[in-house]
Amino acid sequence: xxxxxxxxxxxxxxxxxxxxxxxxxxxxxxxxxxxxxxxxxxxxxxxxxxxxxxxxxxxxxxxxxxxxxxxxxxxxxxxxxxxxxxxxxxxxxxxxxxxxxxxxxxxxxxxxxxxxxxxxxxxxxxxxxxxxxxxxxxxxxxxxxxxxxxxxxxxxxxxxxxxxxxxxxxxxxxxxxxxxxxxxxxxxxxxxxxxxxxxxxxxxxxxxxxxxxxxxxxxxxxxxxxxxxxxxxxxxxxxxxxxxxxxxxxxxxxxxxxxxxxxxxxxxxxxxxxxxxxxxxxxxxxxxxxxxxxxxxxxxxxxxxxxxxxxxxxxxxxxxxxxxxxxxxxxxxxxxxxxxxxxxxxxxxxxxxxxxxxxxxxxxxxxxxxxxxxxxxxxxxxxxxxxxxxxxxxxxxxxxxxxxx
Ligand code: PMP
Ligand code: GLN
Numbered sequence: 001x002x003x004x005x006x007x008x009x010x011x012x013x014x015x016x017x018x019x020x021x022x023x024x025x026x027x028x029x030x031x032x033x034x035x036x037x038x039x040x041x042x043x044x045x046x047x048x049x050x051x052x053x054x055x056x057x058x059x060x061x062x063x064x065x066x067x068x069x070x071x072x073x074x075x076x077x078x079x080x081x082x083x084x085x086x087x088x089x090x091x092x093x094x095x096x097x098x099x100x101x102x103x104x105x106x107x108x109x110x111x112x113x114x115x116x117x118x119x120x121x122x123x124x125x126x127x128x129x130x131x132x133x134x135x136x137x138x139x140x141x142x143x144x145x146x147x148x149x150x151x152x153x154x155x156x157x158x159x160x161x162x163x164x165x166x167x168x169x170x171x172x173x174x175x176x177x178x179x180x181x182x183x184x185x186x187x188x189x190x191x192x193x194x195x196x197x198x199x200x201x202x203x204x205x206x207x208x209x210x211x212x213x214x215x216x217x218x219x220x221x222x223x224x225x226x227x228x229x230x231x232x233x234x235x236x237x238x239x240x241x242x243x244x245x246x247x248x249x250x251x252x253x254x255x256x257x258x259x260x261x262x263x264x265x266x267x268x269x270x271x272x273x274x275x276x277x278x279x280x281x282x283x284x285x286x287x288x289x290x291x292x293x294x295x296x297x298x299x300x301x302x303x304x305x306x307x308x309x310x311x312x313x314x315x316x317x318x319x320x321x322x323x324x325x326x327x328x329x330x331x332x333x334x335x336x337x338x339x340x341x342x343x344x345x346x347x348x349x350x351x352x353x354x355x356x357x358x359x360x361x362x363x364x365x366x367x368x369x370x371x372x373x374x375x376x377x378x379x380x381x382x383x384x385x386x387x388x389x390x391x392x393x394x395x396x397x398x399x400x401x402x403x404x405x
Contacts, residue, residue, distance in 0.1 A: 082110025191329020318396020
């Protein structure tokens with residue numbers, strides 16, 4: 001019987017090459033690392049800095065717009081490509097923030113979160129044996145989806161602590177067998193923002209080898225330094241790029257699962273062909289609400305990023321005081337902390353002990369890498385800082401027990 005608990009003997013950070021979401025022989029599935037760590041936090045009462053979701057609501061206008069949409073009867077299937085008001089808002093957002101002209105009628109597709117955009121895109125583009133290049137560590141769904149499509153996953157490492165990829169390694173990874181280069185910037189779990197030199201090399205290689213660029217930009221508005229610049233704005237990129245984002249992070253509505261992609265019309269059509277038989281549509285009243293959010297003044301976006309930056313600094317201080325080695329992330333929800341200075345060379349072991357030793361839950365970075373390459377990332381743990389200040393302060397105080405022990 002499948003009970004959604006991790007299969008015995010199969011920990012999520014010991015996934016095989018086939019990727020995550022494995023069905024074990026006894027019919028159980030290995031829960032995603034995020035679900036497992038949230039369950040661990042719930043069962044131990046520890047502070048959950050594992051799964052990345054905020055513990056405060058986002059803009060009141062967005063929440064009110066959803067309530068209003070329900071009251072107004074926006075409760076039936078929206079159009080398959082998404083509510084026109086949201087598609088218009090997404091196109092307007094791309095123009096306003098990035099100068100990207102996108103046709104709302106043919107170049108925007110609304111999806112069930114960024115996750116469905118990723119799933120439908122990979123299933124649409126990747127055939128058996130096609131190669132997909134990503135950086136590593138990578139968001140766990142990438143490996144699972146590439147495996148599900150029958151693709152071959154090639155990776156280019158981002159190494160602690162500066163997370164800069166070696167461009168020669170990128171050159172070597174992309175070949176005529178490459179169907180997709182899947183970029184994630186700002187990046188989960190490292191919080192790094194890929195430089196223009198890296199983005200330009202991705203574009204150059206995609207053109208040379210006729211690959212499609214897929215870019216996951218769900219943390220686009222959560223940057224702490226220079227504003228985000230989509231790869232689609234780089235010369236030569238737009239006509240071969242599928243840009244994916246979601247309202248979850250920007251508006252603190254991760255449970256609404258309103259995502260989208262923008263791309264040239266022929267790519268939107270290919271992805272829609274798959275998407276229409278995945279969810280068909282989702283979230284009717286949440287679609288106009290996210291449209292309301294996308295049209296909010298610039299200050300709402302920049303203030304949210306500033307507030308998150310202050311939270312990052314609280315947790316960074318706590319982790320440093322506890323003895324972790326941390327590079328400060330430039331964006332996103334997470335800090336990756338090196339546990340070696342605390343005497344832990346295995347972050348997975350630390351994560352298992354952490355609820356008892358310090359009343360905190362984190363996620364081992366080994367969950368974001370291929371098992372063959374655990375060594376380079378073994379001592380690293382990801383902590384989420386998208387939490388209230390008092391929660392982060394309490395977590396910091398608890399983590400200080402580690403160095404005191
Ligand atoms: N991509 C990345 C890099 C993420 O971190 C996440 C979730 N946090 C997603 C995709 C999934 O986004 P959504 O919840 O909109 O499906
Ligand atoms: N993206 C979130 C994270 O990285 C989790 C989403 C999920 O649980 N699938 O923590």
